[in-house]
Amino acid sequence: MATVWVVLQLREGGQIPRISLEALGAAQKLAQTLGGKAEAVVLGSGVGPAAEEVAKNDLAAVHVADHEALRSYTPGAYLGALAPAIQAAKPDYVIFPHTYQSVDYVPRLAQAVNAGLITDATGFESADGGLLWKRPVLGGKLQARVRVKGEGTVFVSVQAGAFPADAVVKGNGGIKPLDVDLSGVKPDREVLGYEEVGGDQVDLTKADIILAVGRGVGGADKMGVINNLAQALGAEIGASRPVIDNGWLPRDRQIGSSGQTVAPKLYIAAGISGAIQHLVGMKASTTIVAINKDPGAPIFNVAHYGIVGDLHEVLPALTEAVKAAKG
Amino acid sequence: MRIAVCVKQVPNTEARLRVSRDGKWVEEEDLPFVTNESDLYALEEGLSLAEKTGGEVVVFSLGPERVKEALRKALAVGAARAVHLNDPAFAGGDALATGRVLAAAVAREQFDLVLTGSQSDDVRWGGTGSVIAGHLGWPHVWLVMGVELEEGSRSLKVTREMESGVNEISRIALPAVLEIQAGINHPRYASLKGIMAAKKKEIANVGASDLGLDPGQVGAAGSRIEIVSVAFPDSGTGAQMIDGTPEAAAKTLVDRLQKEARVL
Numbered sequence: 001m002a003t004v005w006v007v008l009q010l011r012e013g014g015q016i017p018r019i020s021l022e023a024l025g026a027a028q029k030l031a032q033t034l035g036g037k038a039e040a041v042v043l044g045s046g047v048g049p050a051a052e053e054v055a056k057n058d059l060a061a062v063h064v065a066d067h068e069a070l071r072s073y074t075p076g077a078y079l080g081a082l083a084p085a086i087q088a089a090k091p092d093y094v095i096f097p098h099t100y101q102s103v104d105y106v107p108r109l110a111q112a113v114n115a116g117l118i119t120d121a122t123g124f125e126s127a128d129g130g131l132l133w134k135r136p137v138l139g140g141k142l143q144a145r146v147r148v149k150g151e152g153t154v155f156v157s158v159q160a161g162a163f164p165a166d167a168v169v170k171g172n173g174g175i176k177p178l179d180v181d182l183s184g185v186k187p188d189r190e191v192l193g194y195e196e197v198g199g200d201q202v203d204l205t206k207a208d209i210i211l212a213v214g215r216g217v218g219g220a221d222k223m224g225v226i227n228n229l230a231q232a233l234g235a236e237i238g239a240s241r242p243v244i245d246n247g248w249l250p251r252d253r254q255i256g257s258s259g260q261t262v263a264p265k266l267y268i269a270a271g272i273s274g275a276i277q278h279l280v281g282m283k284a285s286t287t288i289v290a291i292n293k294d295p296g297a298p299i300f301n302v303a304h305y306g307i308v309g310d311l312h313e314v315l316p317a318l319t320e321a322v323k324a325a326k327g
Numbered sequence: 328m329r330i331a332v333c334v335k336q337v338p339n340t341e342a343r344l345r346v347s348r349d350g351k352w353v354e355e356e357d358l359p360f361v362t363n364e365s366d367l368y369a370l371e372e373g374l375s376l377a378e379k380t381g382g383e384v385v386v387f388s389l390g391p392e393r394v395k396e397a398l399r400k401a402l403a404v405g406a407a408r409a410v411h412l413n414d415p416a417f418a419g420g421d422a423l424a425t426g427r428v429l430a431a432a433v434a435r436e437q438f439d440l441v442l443t444g445s446q447s448d449d450v451r452w453g454g455t456g457s458v459i460a461g462h463l464g465w466p467h468v469w470l471v472m473g474v475e476l477e478e479g480s481r482s483l484k485v486t487r488e489m490e491s492g493v494n495e496i497s498r499i500a501l502p503a504v505l506e507i508q509a510g511i512n513h514p515r516y517a518s519l520k521g522i523m524a525a526k527k528k529e530i531a532n533v534g535a536s537d538l539g540l541d542p543g544q545v546g547a548a549g550s551r552i553e554i555v556s557v558a559f560p561d562s563g564t565g566a567q568m569i570d571g572t573p574e575a576a577a578k579t580l581v582d583r584l585q586k587e588a589r590v591l
Contacts, residue, residue, distance in 0.1 A: 075467070100489050104469040107422055107454025111461035116551030117422055119453050132555060138353065139340030139448050142557045150551050188466035190498040192484070197492050209590075233591075245510030251492065258488055266590040273341075287588040289580065290566075294341065301560045305583060306568045307576045317577035325581045325591065 002036025005063075006095040007082065009102065010042065014050040019097040021165035026158045027095045028058060028169055033126060036092070039063060040173065043081055045071035051175055058171030065178040072191060075105035080185035083112045085178050091153055098157035100257070106155055116154040118146060120276065122162040135159075140276050140298040160257075160280045202252040207236035209266045212255055212282070214240040216271020216292065216311055220248040225315040226270065232322040238262065240269075240278045256281035270311040274299030291315070328382035328480055328501075331433045331441045332373040332406065333456070334366040336390055336397040337449040350556045362397045365444030369507040371514040372474055373442045374405045380480055382439070383407040387432055389417050389425060395530060402525035403517035414534035419547030426458025428545050431538040434463060439480075441504040445470050450554075460504035467504040468497065472511050 006027035008020040024040060031038035037060035042051045044066065051064045065081040086094060086109075096102040098120050110117040122143070123134045132145040133156065148154050204210060211230045217223065230237050238255040239248070255262055256278040267285035272278060274290070274297055282288070283302045290303035291314050300306045307314055338344070339359040347354045362370075373384045386401040388394045389412035398409035410432055417428055433441055441463070443456035453469070460467030472494060473486030480501070487495040488508055499505075517525075535542050543549060567583070569576045584591040 100470055100487075103453050104457075104487070107426075107452070107457035108461045108467065110454070111423060111426065111458045114423075117452065117454060118552055119422075120451060135451070137450055137554075137557060138338065138344060141340055141344055141559070142346070142353070143560050144450075144557045145555045146552050147555050148551055149553055152551070154551065188499075189468065192496045192498055194489075195486075195494050195496060197494050241510065254492070257490055259492060261491075266584065266588075287584065287590045289584070296344070296559075298560075300566060300568075303566045304588065305580055306566050307580060308568065308570075309573055309576065313573040314577060317573040318580065320574075321577040321581040322591070325585060 002031065002034035002093075003089070003091040004031040004034065004036060004038045004093045004095065005041055005086075005089075005091040006038065007041045007043070008054060009097050009099055010044055010047065010050050014044065014047055016050060016053060018165050019099060019160050021168055022160065022163045023095050023097040023158050024054075024057060025165060025168045026163040027093075029163065029167070030093060030095065030124065033124075033131070034092070039091070041065065041082070041085070041178070043070050043078065055173040055175055056170060057173060058169040059173030062173045062175045063178045064175055065180045067180045067182060069182045069185070070180070073101055074187070074189050074191060075108060076185050076188035077182055078105050079109050079112055080182045081178070081180045082109055084181075086113050086115070086153060094153060094155050096155065096157040098159050102157050106157055110155050113153065115152060116148050116150070118148075118154065118156045120159050121156050122159050136276055140274060140279070141296055159276070161283060197251055202236070204236055204238050204253070204255065204260045204262050207262070207264050209233050209235035209268075210238045210255070210262060210264045210285075211235040211268045211270065212238035212240065212272060213243055213249070213270050214272030215242040216273075217243065217248070218312075220246075222312070223248065225312055225319070229315050229319045229322070232319045232326070235268070240272045240275070269299050269303070270315060272299050273297045274302065328376055328380035328439045329437060330373040330377050330382060330384045331387055331436070331438045332366075332370050332384055332401070333387045333429050333441065333443045333459070334370060334397055334401060335363045335388065335444070335447045336360045336394045337363045337447055340448055346557060346559070351554055352557055360393055360396070362400060363444050363447050363449075365446060365507055365509040367444075367514045368509050368511050369442040369444050370401055370404065370406070371512045372507055373440070374515070375512065376440070376474065376476065379476060385410065385436065385438075387412065387429060389428055391418070398530050399525055400517065402528045402530075403521045404515050405521065406528075408528060409530040411530050411532050413532045416535045416542040416548070417546045419550065419553075420545060421550040421552040422452035422454040423458055423551065424545050424549040426455045427462060427549065428535075428538065428540065429455065430459045430462030431540055432533055433459065435538070439501045441465075441502075443504070443506050445506045445508045456504050456506035463502070463504070465502050465504055466499050467506065468499060469506040470508045471505045472508050474505065474511075
């Protein structure tokens with residue numbers, strides 16, 4: 001019988017974030033497809049209450065690695081806790097939420113236990129000769145289907161939003177403590193602290209309308225067309241990462257995995273190609289409009305309305321049309 | 328400080344892409360190739376650290392003959408030498424198989440630091456640098472947004488990007504592997520002098536047997552993961568493309584946002 005593990009990432013206070021629930025749902029769905037069982041792994045220090053919460057789902061077991069050295073994340077301690085457990089239990093799959101934390105340690109864990117590695121998966125389907133996993137390639141312009149060869153555990157990290165969190169099946173999982181011996185782990189990273197980079201002056205999550213600008217705007221001196229349209233619409237201005245990295249807008253305007261996650265009723269993406277890191281921060285918006293010169297830009301795959309064209313021509317026209325419509 | 332920088336040559340994803348006849352990848356003939364974006368930042372970080380410490384950068388790349396162009400460009404901006412992992416057996420490797428080759432190549436010399444980009448824009452595994460670190464037994468950090476040399480040059484203060492606008496600051500002992508995020512610095516351009524000098528710099532060809540690796544451990548044969556097919560996503564599922572002059576398209580869009588989507 002196939003065994004599917006899911007390693008849940010918890011918040012600092014022990015809460016279970018949405019992306020971990022999505023990964024849990026992915027593991028349940030995979031276990032069902034393979035005719036097997038799903039088991040969860042919870043790591044941290046003092047994570048008993050979180051494990052109790054996880055155990056309210058349909059899981060064959062909840063493995064708990066509770067250790068002082070796991071209080072804050074370091075790849076060394078995570079590998080030290082997970083590698084022996086995976087080598088002993090030999091699950092067929094281990095599912096992870098695709099987060100910046102998991103990408104930091106999961107490939108190294110795969111190397112350590114000689115597991116296959118599929119990152120940023122958006123789904124799977126059954127096919128002749130086994131499962132095919134879907135994931136974006138080539139800047140997100142194409143979707144690849146990949147398969148696993150050979151024997152042994154396979155790691156899959158699942159993209160935010162790829163599996164619905166509300167599809168998680170409730171039930172009752174038994175809690176099983178994992179033996180965690182970290183005495184042989186040499187510290188690989190001395191964490192000195194954490195810093196806020198965004199500042200929180202601008203809360204884009206409350207905006208009804210967001211006009212987001214990308215690399216296609218071409219420079220800080222060319223923002224006039226953006227400001228004019230934002231004013232006409234009563235929109236907040238957001239941006240994709242390259243705009244921030246170039247210093248054209250302050251970091252608290254950044255939308256995407258390293259910025260804010262938003263879901264306004266109207267999201268207008270101008271000159272944004274649609275890298276996956278941006279899409280995960282805005283694809284839940286009610287209505288999405290994309291304006292881009294490149295008809296193959298991935299942003300058009302999540303948009304509801306699209307215009308192929310130069311934003312420096314389209315936005316002034318749009319500003320006039322909005323003003324006319326509003327009278 | 329002796330620094331190895333691993334770069335990958337990838338298709339320019341802004342070019343027009345066509346699915347190849349066998350459906351497994353894109354047609355590479357006539358496709359423009361560029362150095363992977365985050366790798367350019369890794370190279371710049373390496374060059375600047377080498378300058379500060381009086382060291383040198385050796386650049387590594389795995390791929391077919393065309394990869395020499397990416398190596399030549401790295402030499403033109405200041406890398407001292409290049410190593411081309413040039414063996415048909417290396418083709419089609421997943422992150423683990425490719426990381427195994429790069430680690431074996433880096434281990435033939437003494438380095439204090441290995442730098443890679445955080446992710447390739449083509450296959451996007453995002454783990455090759457971490458796999459290199461695993462093979463070497465060195466610490467690693469992924470998605471690095473800042474590197475500061477510490478007193479004595481035996482450790483680095485490293486800023487790692489986390490989600491939601493928070494960074495982790497940590498101290499990493501050398502030797503180490505850092506996987507650099509795009510945006511960390513401003514990559515330099517090649518000067519004419521640099522381009523001329525690059526022509527005289529060495530590009531060594533290295534194959535599986537030079538590294539003592541069995542062809543079955545590397546490339547497609549040594550990989551657990553295989554790309555079966557690629558396809559364009561169902562373009563704009565439900566998306567309406569609005570044509571016409573900018574004025575006409577703008578008017579149509581506003582009309583639909585008011586009457587259809589009811590968001591204006």
